[in-house]
Amino acid sequence: MSRASYQDIQAEVRRRIQTRVWKPGDTIPTEVDLAKEFNCARATINRALRELAETGLLERRRKSGTRVSLNPMRKATLDIPITRLEIEGRGQTYRHKLLESQQVSAPDALSAEMNLGRSQMLVHLKTLHMADGRPFMYEDRWINPKAARGILRAKLAEVSANEWLVQNVPISHGDIAFQALGADTDQAAALGVTVGTALFIIDRLTWMGTQTVTKVRLAYGPGYRMVTQI
Amino acid sequence: MSRASYQDIQAEVRRRIQTRVWKPGDTIPTEVDLAKEFNCARATINRALRELAETGLLERRRKSGTRVSLNPMRKATLDIPITRLEIEGRGQTYRHKLLESQQVSAPDALSAEMNLGRSQMLVHLKTLHMADGRPFMYEDRWINPKAARGILRAKLAEVSANEWLVQNVPISHGDIAFQALGADTDQAAALGVTVGTALFIIDRLTWMGTQTVTKVRLAYGPGYRMVTQI
DNA sequence: AAGTGGTCTAGACCACGTT
DNA sequence: ACGTGGTCTAGACCACTTC
Numbered sequence: 001m002s003r004a005s006y007q008d009i010q011a012e013v014r015r016r017i018q019t020r021v022w023k024p025g026d027t028i029p030t031e032v033d034l035a036k037e038f039n040c041a042r043a044t045i046n047r048a049l050r051e052l053a054e055t056g057l058l059e060r061r062r063k064s065g066t067r068v069s070l071n072p073m074r075k076a077t078l079d080i081p082i083t084r085l086e087i088e089g090r091g092q093t094y095r096h097k098l099l100e101s102q103q104v105s106a107p108d109a110l111s112a113e114m115n116l117g118r119s120q121m122l123v124h125l126k127t128l129h130m131a132d133g134r135p136f137m138y139e140d141r142w143i144n145p146k147a148a149r150g151i152l153r154a155k156l157a158e159v160s161a162n163e164w165l166v167q168n169v170p171i172s173h174g175d176i177a178f179q180a181l182g183a184d185t186d187q188a189a190a191l192g193v194t195v196g197t198a199l200f201i202i203d204r205l206t207w208m209g210t211q212t213v214t215k216v217r218l219a220y221g222p223g224y225r226m227v228t229q230i
Numbered sequence: 231m232s233r234a235s236y237q238d239i240q241a242e243v244r245r246r247i248q249t250r251v252w253k254p255g256d257t258i259p260t261e262v263d264l265a266k267e268f269n270c271a272r273a274t275i276n277r278a279l280r281e282l283a284e285t286g287l288l289e290r291r292r293k294s295g296t297r298v299s300l301n302p303m304r305k306a307t308l309d310i311p312i313t314r315l316e317i318e319g320r321g322q323t324y325r326h327k328l329l330e331s332q333q334v335s336a337p338d339a340l341s342a343e344m345n346l347g348r349s350q351m352l353v354h355l356k357t358l359h360m361a362d363g364r365p366f367m368y369e370d371r372w373i374n375p376k377a378a379r380g381i382l383r384a385k386l387a388e389v390s391a392n393e394w395l396v397q398n399v400p401i402s403h404g405d406i407a408f409q410a411l412g413a414d415t416d417q418a419a420a421l422g423v424t425v426g427t428a429l430f431i432i433d434r435l436t437w438m439g440t441q442t443v444t445k446v447r448l449a450y451g452p453g454y455r456m457v458t459q460i
Numbered sequence: 461a462a463g464t465g466g467t468c469t470a471g472a473c474c475a476c477g478t479t
Numbered sequence: 480a481c482g483t484g485g486t487c488t489a490g491a492c493c494a495c496t497t498c
Contacts, residue, residue: 041490042465043488046467047486060466062465064497071396075307076310076406078306079304080303080304170247171248177456180430180431198410198427198428200409204303225407228405261484262483271470271471272471273467292477294483
């Protein structure tokens, strides 16, 4: 091997772990030693090992070195689906229908979760997303107009709320939660299932600084799976 | 600003995107230009932008440059929980109970999914994981003894199957799926819920090369959530 | 105090995609 | 052909952890 790329090195490290040359818990050679072995710069080794550590295959600590992780499947990267693209990607046609649009003062529980003052006015939207005309996902969204200026004038029947927000409101970070819940009456009616049917739920709470922009609950119809590889 | 670190640069890029100095869809300056502006090496800019692109905030293409992503929340990193640590991390005591352990020939559907020959012999385990003595998660696992040599002699009542596998069987990759399902009779009985209760399900299929090592379905009790930040 | 990874530099060449 | 990001180098200094 003349000169190794960081990907070559990653492949070789993976191979050594898989073939038990390096076993879980073992300390592997230092960057300097590996650089000599692979005839490359230390920075190249560093990048290779750093990325493997980010995926959880290795654990690195200054002074004590780099060890093979005891539990290599610790992190998974999920692609957050964009519903329209997800549906079109299957060759189906996407449509969405705005079922309900109101301005209401926030319920107490929501005020706490969204870090709002008492009786803050919110936009509340209920939307059904469809694939080939059949219910696919039911969206229940709350928008804080103080953070999302202009939302009151937006034509949300034409542009989806999500697209409008992406285009018009900056965000700093978000919380995401995945869980399973039995369908409530709204979800059941919209998705055409019986109340209590197990639904895959994604909750997303989006922030700009200390202010919440929007909270959305996505309820997917039966059979929905999120998949990833490690 | 004397010299900027790659993290300083990431923070500043985030700030410019959040404050709409750079808007979604905009092309930002080239690495060379940014290196001049920040008075640092191009490699530093490269690392800052590369990492932001990995999280989905930026999109990079040779020749056309770096653009602000239209949909910044495209990827989420989930920590795959290690059940024992997850429970102990809440200050609860962890226990698990091996409910059933058999050697059976694989059902046809499983043979296909696990890429096995016909009537391949498998180890089938059913385990209940408990927090403070209460049901927490029900695990249904199939192990391929051809890939997991020694499993037949392992004392799986003492060491959990997962720990035994981690210590003794190398893996190359895995498929993971998340979904919601109504509890079947086994799950309901083990978790102490009624049949049909919505459960959060994680399926994991683990490979060594072209051979499957183990397939496991984890069924979490009601109320379980996986959370992450973006 | 010493060993290890973490980061940065200045420069170089390459790969890809657009023109 | 050219412009952009992708990667690599040889060396340096720093930060953290353990001794």
